[in-house]
Amino acid sequence: MAREVKLNHLSAELEALSYPASHEDAQATFEDVVLRYADGEEPFVDVLERSQEDVFVSRDDLESEIYNNLPTEAVGEPGQSEGEG
Secondary structure, three states: OOEEEEHHHHHHHHHHOOOOEEHHHHHHHOOOEEEEEOOEEEEHHHHHHOOOOOEEOOHHHHHHHHHHOOOHHHOOOOOOOOOOO
């Protein structure tokens, strides 16, 4: 059964892994995690697959890599803009 994780709780989830960690270690540890976005969801491993990194030195390293590979709809409220045009 999948574990749903909101992005604001991702950092705590990533503590479950021992670092440095390989790409494969991260996949195995988080294979049942589904990331909940502001507008949808996606399996953690699908986001991880977009990463070109082989090793994550720290939790911060993995967290940054995940955030860098999120789709546009992952953050913010649906329909919101960054400001006035």
